[in-house]
Amino acid sequence: xxxxxxxxxxxxxxxxxxxxxxxxxxxxxxxxxxxxxxxxxxxxxxxxxxxxxxxxxxxxxxxxxxxxxxxxxxxxxxxxxxxxxxxxxxxxxxxxxxxxxxxxxxxxxxxxxxxxxxxxxxxxxxxxxxxxxxxxxxxxxxxxxxxxxxxxxxxxxxxxxxxxxxxxxxxxxxxxxxxxxxxxxxxxxxxxxxxxxxxxxxxxxxxxxxxxxxxxxxxxxxxxxxxxxxxxxxxxxxxxxxxxxxxxxxxxxxxxxxxxxxxxxxxxxxxxxxxxxxxxxxxxxxxxxxxxxxxxxxxxxxxxxxxxxxxxxxxxxxxxxxxxxxxxxxxxxxxxxxxxxxxxxxxxxxxxxxxxxxxxxxxxxxxxxxxxxxxxxxxxxxxxxxxxxxxxxxxx
Amino acid sequence: xxxxxxxxxxxxxxxxxxxxxxxxxxxxxxxxxxxxxxxxxxxxxxxxxxxxxxxxxxxxxxxxxxxxxxxxxxxxxxxxxxxxxxxxxxxxxxxxxxxxxxxxxxxxxxxxxxxxxxxxxxxxxxxxxxxxxxxxxxxxxxxxxxxxxxxxxxxxxxxxxxxxxxxxxxxxxxxxxxxxxxxxxxxxxxxxxxxxxxxxxxxxxxxxxxxxxxxxxxxxxxxxxxxxxxxxxxxxxxxxxxxxxxxxxxxxxxxxxxxxxxxxxxxxxxxxxxxxxxxxxxxxxxxxxxxxxxxxxxxxxxxxxxxxxxxxxxxxxxxxxxxxxxx
Numbered sequence: 001x002x003x004x005x006x007x008x009x010x011x012x013x014x015x016x017x018x019x020x021x022x023x024x025x026x027x028x029x030x031x032x033x034x035x036x037x038x039x040x041x042x043x044x045x046x047x048x049x050x051x052x053x054x055x056x057x058x059x060x061x062x063x064x065x066x067x068x069x070x071x072x073x074x075x076x077x078x079x080x081x082x083x084x085x086x087x088x089x090x091x092x093x094x095x096x097x098x099x100x101x102x103x104x105x106x107x108x109x110x111x112x113x114x115x116x117x118x119x120x121x122x123x124x125x126x127x128x129x130x131x132x133x134x135x136x137x138x139x140x141x142x143x144x145x146x147x148x149x150x151x152x153x154x155x156x157x158x159x160x161x162x163x164x165x166x167x168x169x170x171x172x173x174x175x176x177x178x179x180x181x182x183x184x185x186x187x188x189x190x191x192x193x194x195x196x197x198x199x200x201x202x203x204x205x206x207x208x209x210x211x212x213x214x215x216x217x218x219x220x221x222x223x224x225x226x227x228x229x230x231x232x233x234x235x236x237x238x239x240x241x242x243x244x245x246x247x248x249x250x251x252x253x254x255x256x257x258x259x260x261x262x263x264x265x266x267x268x269x270x271x272x273x274x275x276x277x278x279x280x281x282x283x284x285x286x287x288x289x290x291x292x293x294x295x296x297x298x299x300x301x302x303x304x305x306x307x308x309x310x311x312x313x314x315x316x317x318x319x320x321x322x323x324x325x326x327x328x329x330x331x332x333x334x335x336x337x338x339x340x341x342x343x344x345x346x347x348x349x350x351x352x353x354x355x356x357x358x359x360x361x362x363x364x365x366x367x368x369x370x371x372x373x374x375x376x377x378x379x380x381x382x383x384x385x386x387x388x389x390x391x392x393x394x395x396x
Numbered sequence: 397x398x399x400x401x402x403x404x405x406x407x408x409x410x411x412x413x414x415x416x417x418x419x420x421x422x423x424x425x426x427x428x429x430x431x432x433x434x435x436x437x438x439x440x441x442x443x444x445x446x447x448x449x450x451x452x453x454x455x456x457x458x459x460x461x462x463x464x465x466x467x468x469x470x471x472x473x474x475x476x477x478x479x480x481x482x483x484x485x486x487x488x489x490x491x492x493x494x495x496x497x498x499x500x501x502x503x504x505x506x507x508x509x510x511x512x513x514x515x516x517x518x519x520x521x522x523x524x525x526x527x528x529x530x531x532x533x534x535x536x537x538x539x540x541x542x543x544x545x546x547x548x549x550x551x552x553x554x555x556x557x558x559x560x561x562x563x564x565x566x567x568x569x570x571x572x573x574x575x576x577x578x579x580x581x582x583x584x585x586x587x588x589x590x591x592x593x594x595x596x597x598x599x600x601x602x603x604x605x606x607x608x609x610x611x612x613x614x615x616x617x618x619x620x621x622x623x624x625x626x627x628x629x630x631x632x633x634x635x636x637x638x639x640x641x642x643x644x645x646x647x648x649x650x651x652x653x654x655x656x657x658x659x660x661x662x663x664x665x666x667x668x669x670x671x672x673x674x675x676x677x678x679x680x681x682x683x684x685x686x687x688x689x690x691x692x693x694x695x696x697x698x699x700x701x702x703x704x705x706x707x708x709x710x711x712x713x714x715x716x717x718x719x720x721x722x723x
Binding site: 003005014075082086271278297302303312313315316330333382385386393 | 397398406460609616617619625626628629630634643644654657658711713716718719720
């Protein structure tokens with residue numbers, strides 16, 4: 001029997017996030033959207049965030065805790081992720097912390113590397129710091145095996161050459177986990193992860209992208225030109241492929257998280273539309289148009305509720321140490337279109353005013369589309385599912 | 397507590413029902429369909445496996461137990477979920493029902509005035525009716541020995557249930573429940589119908605997925621062509637979404653109505669795509685997918701149908717409280 005009641009522990013997580021969301025994330029996200037540029041590095045919000053003592057790594061990304069019994073951490077994280085996205089996902093992604101660069105260091109890094117990259121840069125709470133994760137290239141998105149960035153061994157260094165694209169917080173990060181190939185003919189097996197620190201000669205930040213939504217979050221292009229990275233910055237050195245596989249397994253954690261963020265944005269738009277409908281005609285519609293609006297809202301809600309349950313189930317399985325690759329991909333393939341539909345319906349309910357840039361639902365509509373693209377597109381999720389369920393081949 | 401654990405009891409009941417379905421329903425499914433009935437020996441066997449009387453109030457089962465059984469049974473033959481029990485869905489919530497074979501139906505357009513009912517039900521999935529309970533907005537109404545005739549034509553699906561039409565002309569009714577009880581019964585009926593539709597569609601999907609991995613076209617299994625592979629992946633996802641939505645909806649009539657409407661939408665789409673996956677073979681009686689597609693349409697018409705569910709969901713949608721909205 002499914003139990004979807006939230007106990008006091010979960011409610012406390014939500015209350016904490018709600019306060020941060022209402023007072024910090026929503027105002028900062030709206031301001032950035034109207035300005036058209038990411039939240040600046042010196043925005044006081046980042047200091048305030050640091051003072052809360054919260055860490056996005058803890059509340060936002062979940063954990064694949066090994067060797068423990070049943071935990072609640074992924075369920076808590078998934079609730080927090082939805083609630084933060086409800087208030088503003090762009091602002092949430094801009095928050096200081098290791099970001100997506102955290103999991104590979106946690107999984108593949110040595111104790112010394114964890115100290116240098118996950119602890120030291122973030123100790124001084126008066127100086128916000130960021131980490132970043134760089135895999136995607138202009139010609140290699142979903143097909144990670146095609147990345148062209150190379151790493152050539154040179155004494156006690158590697159020399160990295162290539163470009164990376166769509167890198168969240170890439171322009172402000174103290175370090176970036178960069179995936180490059182040491183053997184282009186070996187595909188994924190030839191790839192290694194390097195931590196490239198800010199200021200390393202040959203590492204430069206290109207343009208900050210202008211995007212349809214999630215404006216508060218910085219998305220950068222990075223260039224590596226004969227960039228010499230010391231060998232002590234290689235992650236998983238000396239490990240076999242299982243280390244890399246473990247890093248890839250973080251998708252089983254992150255995909256339901258990303259999916260539920262879309263649900264949060266969809267819920268934000270849906271709630272606003274429901275509020276407008278209540279003000280306009282209450283629960284008793286008198287015209288066929290009002291009845292049609294309620295039916296659209298009911299349809300949208302149906303899919304949002306189902307999407308959330310798929311995400312929760314994937315997190316619940318992870319908490320129970322059960323394989324969840326299929327559930328994670330199902331959540332990721334289902335939730336973003338469901339959320340996009342909710343934002344579209346919300347705009348429809350708002351009518352002409354819903355199109356204006358200063359309405360929340362319009363911003364939600366632009367923000368949510370990318371969730372069907374990043375962290376593995378919907379098409380990639382379908383390939384994952386088809387491989388797991390129907391023997392779809394790995395190569396054609 | 398966010399928890400998706402299946403209890404031992406639920407698993408045991410589902411496994412038992414699935415075993416019964418696999419051993420006794422799948423093979424002769426077309427024979428039962430043709431006969432428009434299950435043989436008495438099968439009913440007896442169903443009882444011997446401890447599954448009879450599930451829809452009785454004193455069966456000691458809760459709604460999740462009933463869903464586990466009827467959902468699993470629907471995979472092997474959706475008709476069985478309605479015909480193997482003399483009371484039918486909804487009965488577990490009504491005390492003091494008469495003996496014999498009965499049915500619980502939505503009131504539809506039947507007019508009840510001064511203790512008399514007048515109107516017509518075009519199809520009830522039973523071969524005989526000793527009693528009938530109408531579920532209406534005002535309450536629950538019992539009609540004993542309702543006038544009915546065996547249908548002189550076949551229906552779209554659920555043939556093994558048989559089929560009668562009911563003609564009421566000033567037929568005496570007893571009020572056996574108020575509006576609140578009627579809503580609870582309607583919720584239970586919708587949940588079981590939704591569970592059956594999802595179970596039937598899951599079976600159609602499994603058949604299509606198996607076929608698609610065996611059937612070769614243009615040098616490889618058709619499941620390895622992306623056009624079909626993606627459709628199959630979407631079907632698996634939609635079925636899981638519908639299943640979770642149905643299971644999580646108990647306790648809120650608006651959520652139940654919304655889940656029922658969604659289960660119909662998903663089950664129909666998955667069944668239709670399953671027939672399509674088999675190509676011309678899918679259209680033949682040789683394969684079960686065409687039957688699942690027809691059966692789901694018939695189930696969807698019960699208990700007021702999914703349009704009424706959509707209407708009820710829309711009516712209550714603005715009053716729903718999201719689980720993440722804290723007090």
